[in-house]
Each structure stands twice: as structure tokens, then as C-alpha cells.
Amino acid sequence: MQTQKLIYSDNKINFRSDCSRIFYIFAVVMARNVEFDEQLAVSKAMDVFWKKGYNGASTRDLTEAMGISNSSLYNTIGDKHQLFIKAIKLYTESRMDAARKMLQPIKSPLKAIEKFINSSVYAITNEPNSCLTIKTTFEVATSDESVQQIIKADNDFTYNLLIDLIKKAIERNEITVSNDAEMLTDYIINQFTGWHESFIIHRDKMRIKKMAEFLIKQISQ
Numbered sequence: 001m002q003t004q005k006l007i008y009s010d011n012k013i014n015f016r017s018d019c020s021r022i023f024y025i026f027a028v029v030m031a032r033n034v035e036f037d038e039q040l041a042v043s044k045a046m047d048v049f050w051k052k053g054y055n056g057a058s059t060r061d062l063t064e065a066m067g068i069s070n071s072s073l074y075n076t077i078g079d080k081h082q083l084f085i086k087a088i089k090l091y092t093e094s095r096m097d098a099a100r101k102m103l104q105p106i107k108s109p110l111k112a113i114e115k116f117i118n119s120s121v122y123a124i125t126n127e128p129n130s131c132l133t134i135k136t137t138f139e140v141a142t143s144d145e146s147v148q149q150i151i152k153a154d155n156d157f158t159y160n161l162l163i164d165l166i167k168k169a170i171e172r173n174e175i176t177v178s179n180d181a182e183m184l185t186d187y188i189i190n191q192f193t194g195w196h197e198s199f200i201i202h203r204d205k206m207r208i209k210k211m212a213e214f215l216i217k218q219i220s221q
Contacts, residue, residue, distance in 0.1 A: 041066040046087035092154040109165045110174035121212045125205040177221040
């Protein structure tokens with residue numbers, strides 16, 4: 001039997017080009033879904049690292065929280081270390097974005113500094129697993145260059161944010177205790193580290209709040 005051939009007019013469908021176009025659209029949509037799912041999965045892994053630390057979190061802990069298999073983890077993200085890099089970046093970048101949005105509407109540089117200090121106190125005393133960057137600094141960053149770079153970027157952001165506010169506050173005479181913006185910035189940031197350590201040891205919210213109030217009084221002179 002002779003196979004019947006289909007003949008099309010000028011408006012015929014080009015199956016090759018149309019199928020390619022459909023496949024392209026499908027691939028773009030799937031890529032976007034994978035990207036969204038990956039970010040969601042990384043955020044769930046971040047919670048595991050935050051609670052258990054890098055060394056305490058097993059691959060099984062992570063994949064169960066993410067809702068994926070071991071093979072899916074390796075095919076989409078990589079190994080545990082690569083996942084941790086993504087998680088710590090998500091954590092630090094989210095904090096940076098939150099800080100920008102929180103301080104942007106505040107007109108007074110000194111009030112913005114006070115807001116930043118008080119928000120840091122709240123985070124220190126209310127995050128059940130302490131600060132992920134602080135935990136990471138002591139557990140991993142000393143020997144991991146990739147993690148060191150992320151932690152440094154986070155520290156640089158905090159430093160640049162504060163020194164810019166302090167310089168503006170000095171220019172407006174909102175801060176008169178010193179005109180050394182660099183020293184004041186280092187002083188404030190070092191307080192945060194000490195408060196983290198103090199709260200981990202003592203779990204005393206009032207102690208941290210009193211120290212924060214004293215710091216604000218010092219720089220407000």
C-alpha cells in the first residue's frame with residue numbers, strides 16, 4: 001500500500017520549527033521552575049545548617065529537609081559544601097536586603113544607627129540558633145576560603161553601611177563624642193560580636209539590652 005502524503009498550503013505548519021519553538025518554551029519554563037525550586041530548597045537547607053552547623057548536618061538531614069534525593073542534590077546543586085556556600089550566601093544577602101529596606105526611610109543618620117543596633121539586639125536575643133554567620137565563622141571560615149569570602153562580604157557590607165551613617169551623623173552634629181568614624185564603626189561592630197558570645201553563654205536578654213542602651217548613649221553624646 002502506498003503511503004498517503006499530506007500536502008499543505010502556503011500556511012502549512014513547519015513541524016520542525018514549531019516543535020523546536022515549543023521545546024524552547026518548555027525548556028525556559030522548566031528552567032525557571034528549577035531555579036525557583038532550587039532557591040526554596042536552599043532556604044530549607046539553610047535552616048538545617050543554621051540549627052546543626054556545617055559538620056553536624058548530614059547529607060540525609062539536608063535532602064530530607066529539601067524534599068529531594070541524593071542524586072537530585074548532586075545533579076542540581078552539587079555536594080554538601082556547594083550547598084552550604086549557596087545557603088550562607090542566601091542568608092547574608094537576605095540580611096543585607098532587609099537592612100537596606102529597614103533603614104532607607106529613616107531620615108536621621110543617628111536614628112538609623114540606633115535602629116540598626118536595636119534590630120541587631122533583637123536578632124541576637126531571639127534567633128533560636130544564634131547568628132549563622134557567627135557560627136560559620138568559628139566552625140568553617142577559618143579554613144575555607146570560599147566561606148571566608150562570603151563572611152568578609154557580609155562584614156564589609158555592615159562596615160560600609162555603618163560608617164556611611166556615622167560620617168553623616170558627625171557632619172550633622174548628631175554625633176559629637178568623636179569625629180573618628182572608622183574607630184566608631186569598628187567599636188560598634190565589635191560590640192555585636194561580644195553580644196553574640198555573651199548571649200550564647202548566658203541567655204540573658206536584659207544583659208544585652210542594657211549594653212545596647214549604654215552603647216547608644218555613648219555614641220549619642
